[in-house]
Amino acid sequence: MLRLRLKAKDGGxxxxxxxDTERGGALTVEPSSRAVxxxxxxxxxxxxxxxxxxxxxxxxxxxxxxxxxxxxTLCNITCQNCYIESSPSNDRLAYIAAAEVTSLLDELLRDxxxxxxxxxxxxxxxxxxxxxxxxxxxxxxxxxVLVLTNAMQPMQRTPIKRGLIALKExxxxxxxxxxxxxxxxxxxxxxxxxxxxxxxxxxxxxWLNDNGFEIAIAGRTCWDEPEGEERNGYAALITSRGWRxxxxxxxxxxxxxxxxxxxxxPEITTRCWxxxxxxxxxxxxxxxxxxxxxxxxxxxxxxxxTLLPYEPAFEMGVTFAEAGAKxxxxxxxxxxxxxxxxxxxxxxxxxxxxx
Numbered sequence: 001m002l003r004l005r006l007k008a009k010d011g012g013x014x015x016x017x018x019x020d021t022e023r024g025g026a027l028t029v030e031p032s033s034r035a036v037x038x039x040x041x042x043x044x045x046x047x048x049x050x051x052x053x054x055x056x057x058x059x060x061x062x063x064x065x066x067x068x069x070x071x072x073t074l075c076n077i078t079c080q081n082c083y084i085e086s087s088p089s090n091d092r093l094a095y096i097a098a099a100e101v102t103s104l105l106d107e108l109l110r111d112x113x114x115x116x117x118x119x120x121x122x123x124x125x126x127x128x129x130x131x132x133x134x135x136x137x138x139x140x141x142x143x144x145v146l147v148l149t150n151a152m153q154p155m156q157r158t159p160i161k162r163g164l165i166a167l168k169e170x171x172x173x174x175x176x177x178x179x180x181x182x183x184x185x186x187x188x189x190x191x192x193x194x195x196x197x198x199x200x201x202x203x204x205x206x207w208l209n210d211n212g213f214e215i216a217i218a219g220r221t222c223w224d225e226p227e228g229e230e231r232n233g234y235a236a237l238i239t240s241r242g243w244r245x246x247x248x249x250x251x252x253x254x255x256x257x258x259x260x261x262x263x264x265x266p267e268i269t270t271r272c273w274x275x276x277x278x279x280x281x282x283x284x285x286x287x288x289x290x291x292x293x294x295x296x297x298x299x300x301x302x303x304x305x306t307l308l309p310y311e312p313a314f315e316m317g318v319t320f321a322e323a324g325a326k327x328x329x330x331x332x333x334x335x336x337x338x339x340x341x342x343x344x345x346x347x348x349x350x351x352x353x354x355x
Contacts, residue, residue: 043267047330047337050267057268057348059283059304060335061324066288067108068119068306069101071128076154080192081222081258083342084309086123093123093309096293098130100300102137104291107320109141119146119288121306126154132163139171148218151179151204152197161207168213176214178254179205184233188223202241209243217245222258230255257350265345268338276348283347285336289316289323307342314340 043051050056072095075086084093108115118138125131125147138145149155155164167175179201183189186198193201208215219234221227235247247253273279280286285304292309293300302316302323303309313330316323324334331337338344 043264044339044341047339050269052267052269054269054271056337056339057270057272057280058332058335058337059280059285061289062281062286064108064113064115064287064289064320066117066119067104067115067320068121068288068290069096069104069134070290070292070306070309071096071120071122071125071131071134072293073123073309074127075122075124075150076127076152077124077150077194077197079194083307084123090123092295094293094295094297095128095130096134096291096300098133098137100293101134101291102141104300104320105138105141105143111321113320116144117146118143119148119306121148124150124152124154126157126160132160132167135163135167135175139167139174144174145171145176147175147177149177149179149204150193150197150201151177151208152200155204156200156207164213165211168211173214176216177208178216178218179208181205181217181234182220183223184219184230184237192220205243206241209241215243215245216252216254217247218254218256220258221255227255257346263345265341265349268344268348272348278348283343285347289320304336305347307346308340311340 041051045051046056048056070084070093073084073086073090073093074088074095075082075090076088078087105118120131120134122128126149128134135145135147154160164175180193181189181201182192189198189201190196205215205217217234217238219230221230223230225233231247231253234253238245238247245252284306288305290303290306290309291300292303299318301318302320303311303314304316308314314336316326316331316334327333330339338348
């Protein structure tokens, strides 16, 4: 969806006209003088201005409540629509090392960030050979931990189970695991995650529940079902398995909007906060940051959130201090300009959050 802006010859910045492809290519004449050129502006092209010429909205860090670490993009399965494109062959984000994680955790403690929660996501985190050590180091430093997992084979290996049991016995409810179960029926879950993925995920959830772990489920909202019906469907499954999960608590059953980049989404302007009755303080980038290590990189980097793992323009630095002062491009003194479709669809319009 493009607006073709006809530049004015007078050089004063005025437009001789605008051809808007969203309106059938109609020409709108605006006050100016002779047109001598054409400027093509697409959505999300300009960090500061939307396609329609309005000021782009941004989100500032209010408090760093949650820090996410991507453990690497390698995964034991390939989903139909994984926003980060994890698979058994995708290593674009490398395995982060336990020492790299602890260095950043120590910065949080040293500089008084008051961060309460550390999240781990992948890929499949339990494929990282240092993951149990990372969990132990994080919990020993007093942070609460949330792990996003598919609870399949990587988690169900005997050494991993032993490590998890030891961590739970030492740290109790401060270790939580959220298991991806895309639908409450095997047919739709396996349509996303592949044949035989249902029984393995169910076995992982059964084991976690039977051993007293704090557990939750992450489902999807791509099935065109009313939320009430979807929660009722999960409720029946949860009751039949005896899992200690409240399907009507959004923290225990999180239904996530789809991250399909093929759909056209609106840009978020500063006027949208009033129009949508939303607040920038409620965005993920107001309370969290994400750490990734790119393949071949010497050090991990800080990103605004979990949704932008492959966007170099959104890199904020190698420390949280650098991230807080990042300026220029996609940032304004640490604030994040909402210049990506995921900002609109997942966070602002979808109301999504990974915590």
